[in-house]
Amino acid sequence: MSTRTNPWVLSAPALVVYATFLVVPMALVFLISFFDFQFYGGMQATFTWKNYFEIFSDGYYYEIYARTFGVAAAVTVACLILGTAEAYVLSRMANPWKGLFLMVVLGPLLISVVVRTLGWALLFGSTGLISKVLMGIGLASTPVDLMYSNLGVGIALTHVLVPFMVISVWASLQRINPATEAAALSLGASQFTVIRRVIVPQVMPGILSGAIMVFAMAASSFATPAIIGGRRLKNVATAAYDEFLNTLNWPLGAALAVVLLLATVVVLLSANRIIERKYGAVFNQAGG
Amino acid sequence: MTYLVLNRLSKRYGETTAVQELSLSVNRGEFISLLGPSGCGKTTTLQMIAGFVEPTGGSIVLDGRDVSRVPANKRGLGLVFQNYALFPHMTVAENVSFGLEMQRVKKDEREARVADALKLVGLSHLADRHPAQMSGGQQQRVALARALVIRPSVLLLDEPLSNLDAKLREEMQLELRSIQRTIGTTTILVTHDQSEALALSDRIVVMNQGRVEQVAEPFQAYEGPASHFVGGFLGKANVFTPQAEQYENETRARIGEAHIPMGGAAVPQGSVIVRPEKILFSEPAACALPGRMKTRVFQGNHWLCQVDTSVGEVMVIRQNDGVPVPAEGETVHLRWRAQDMCEVASAPRGSAS
Numbered sequence: 001m002s003t004r005t006n007p008w009v010l011s012a013p014a015l016v017v018y019a020t021f022l023v024v025p026m027a028l029v030f031l032i033s034f035f036d037f038q039f040y041g042g043m044q045a046t047f048t049w050k051n052y053f054e055i056f057s058d059g060y061y062y063e064i065y066a067r068t069f070g071v072a073a074a075v076t077v078a079c080l081i082l083g084t085a086e087a088y089v090l091s092r093m094a095n096p097w098k099g100l101f102l103m104v105v106l107g108p109l110l111i112s113v114v115v116r117t118l119g120w121a122l123l124f125g126s127t128g129l130i131s132k133v134l135m136g137i138g139l140a141s142t143p144v145d146l147m148y149s150n151l152g153v154g155i156a157l158t159h160v161l162v163p164f165m166v167i168s169v170w171a172s173l174q175r176i177n178p179a180t181e182a183a184a185l186s187l188g189a190s191q192f193t194v195i196r197r198v199i200v201p202q203v204m205p206g207i208l209s210g211a212i213m214v215f216a217m218a219a220s221s222f223a224t225p226a227i228i229g230g231r232r233l234k235n236v237a238t239a240a241y242d243e244f245l246n247t248l249n250w251p252l253g254a255a256l257a258v259v260l261l262l263a264t265v266v267v268l269l270s271a272n273r274i275i276e277r278k279y280g281a282v283f284n285q286a287g288g
Numbered sequence: 289m290t291y292l293v294l295n296r297l298s299k300r301y302g303e304t305t306a307v308q309e310l311s312l313s314v315n316r317g318e319f320i321s322l323l324g325p326s327g328c329g330k331t332t333t334l335q336m337i338a339g340f341v342e343p344t345g346g347s348i349v350l351d352g353r354d355v356s357r358v359p360a361n362k363r364g365l366g367l368v369f370q371n372y373a374l375f376p377h378m379t380v381a382e383n384v385s386f387g388l389e390m391q392r393v394k395k396d397e398r399e400a401r402v403a404d405a406l407k408l409v410g411l412s413h414l415a416d417r418h419p420a421q422m423s424g425g426q427q428q429r430v431a432l433a434r435a436l437v438i439r440p441s442v443l444l445l446d447e448p449l450s451n452l453d454a455k456l457r458e459e460m461q462l463e464l465r466s467i468q469r470t471i472g473t474t475t476i477l478v479t480h481d482q483s484e485a486l487a488l489s490d491r492i493v494v495m496n497q498g499r500v501e502q503v504a505e506p507f508q509a510y511e512g513p514a515s516h517f518v519g520g521f522l523g524k525a526n527v528f529t530p531q532a533e534q535y536e537n538e539t540r541a542r543i544g545e546a547h548i549p550m551g552g553a554a555v556p557q558g559s560v561i562v563r564p565e566k567i568l569f570s571e572p573a574a575c576a577l578p579g580r581m582k583t584r585v586f587q588g589n590h591w592l593c594q595v596d597t598s599v600g601e602v603m604v605i606r607q608n609d610g611v612p613v614p615a616e617g618e619t620v621h622l623r624w625r626a627q628d629m630c631e632v633a634s635a636p637r638g639s640a641s
Contacts, residue, residue: 183373186361188391
């Protein structure tokens with residue numbers, strides 16, 4: 001074997017797995033999105049822009065995409081605030097508690113998303129615990145029904161996704177020099193200023209990668225919107241699911257998925273660009 | 289004029305005592321070093337002065353005001369850390385400017401003071417760099433500028449030079465001293481490097497196991513160590529136990545085969561320290577200690593020799609005067625003056641080396 005072919009031979013198994021399980025299905029979805037669909041004839045292997053035209057001309061789909069990205073953005077902001085604060089508090093804890101609370105934060109990942117979401121469904125109903133407590137303490141006069149609402153979907157998704165943010169920020173916090181905090185204090189900064197001007201900018205790479213993960217997962221989430229949002233508040237994933245399995249209009253479902261993928265990539269790349277420009281020094285340093 | 293007073297300052301962590309009843313008066317403009325091995329409590333002391341560690345006993349009085357319970361961000365002290373602790377996401381100028389922003393100094397004045405501080409440490413041309421693009425020595429200069437720009441009442445230096453290589457460290461020592469002289473800020477340096485403490489300080493505080501062993505000017509501490517520990521920690525030391533004897537109306541100190549006339553002085557009680565560079569090679573004589581050269585190491589400007597004698601191994605340092613010292617294995621005779629024997633109190637304690 002020559003030294004030039006060696007890397008290819010050695011990485012062949014991984015490439016085969018990657019190609020089989022990621023590239024091929026994605027390519028097929030992309031291909032199908034250009035197929036035609038007849039209500040009585042089924043899927044036709046032709047080339048047409050019809051599905052994309054339908055998506056971009058129908059307000060119904062605009063609403064679905066707006067809802068999907070709106071909820072994803074809100075969930076990302078909520079995870080960003082909660083997760084960063086959580087990771088910072090965790091990093092400041094003394095040792096036995098640190099490990100324990102990290103387990104508590106990450107524990108929910110061990111339970112199926114469906115089970116956790118069904119738990120939220122019990123809390124969210126108009127006769128659920130949240131509604132009753134709000135009425136009991138006088139914050140609400142009528143029952144509060146969070147089921148089938150964007151707020152409910154957002155709360156449940158935040159709960160599902162916040163651990164990813166915590167892990168990501170946590171990893172960044174481990175790398176910063178604790179003396180920078182002491183240095184800022186000695187220069188007269190208040191604790192709040194230290195966090196805002198010294199800690200947060202330094203963990204920006206972690207916040208960014210966490211936000212990317214959370215946004216991508218929230219935008220493509222299926223189980224939580226399906227259970228909490230139901231059929232009334234469809235997002236792109238549940239709409240694509242319905243096209244594939246209820247209407248059997250695979251080409252339209254595939255086109256919905258492709259548009260979701262492209263839109264997500266565009267959003268993430270531009271966010272990445274903006275943040276890297278603003279906090280360039282931290283990223284350059286982290287990169288070497 | 290006394291400026292900073294540490295009054296029976298103590299810190300206990302559960303059963304262990306990090307600092308025990310440390311008392312010290314620092315004058316305005318003075319450069320003090322806290323010197324000792326790791327774990328001697330010097331860093332804890334510095335952190336108590338800085339306000340990051342709360343004392344369990346005693347008080348810290350700064351310019352007549354008890355600051356023991358004042359939080360770190362209200363003390364107005366300048367701190368320089370071993371690992372620089374620069375803010376990696378800010379440029380050099382932004383780093384230096386940070387403390388002034390916290391004091392709400394106006395922008396014009398801020399810029400002028402940042403420029404002055406960077407000029408003081410010789411980094412005006414690098415104001416727009418980020419710390420990651422600079423060498424260790426440059427980063428430490430930025431840290432120094434950042435601490436000095438706020439015009440701190442006291443400058444605290446926590447092993448600031450120990451991450452630098454030997455040559456750079458020497459350069460920075462000279463520079464640090466001249467900067468401190470220029471601006472006259474009261475400075476406290478924590479270090480485990482005895483040569484750094486000797487070179488920089490007006491006074492050295494030698495610490496061991498949470499206690500102060502000696503407070504003295506560098507020359508005085510080196511020439512007249514108060515204890516075995518100080519003698520061993522500040523440079524190399526030979527320890528002997530002389531016996532007093534009378535010989536023809538003269539008092540002599542006997543160490544092994546050597547009989548050293550005291551010239552009227554009393555023979556020291558207990559043990560004495562003789563610095564290696566005070567010992568000469570001589571002809572055989574009653575006052576000289578015979579031995580055999582075990583090893584000799586040439587170090588350019590001086591020779592480092594180990595000589596086996598009847599009272600143990602003796603270390604000798606001879607300046608290189610162009611004539612080689614006796615070869616290994618040769619018989620040599622060592623002599624030193626009576627006044628070069630420095631009496632030290634009590635038996636050895638701690639692990640001096």
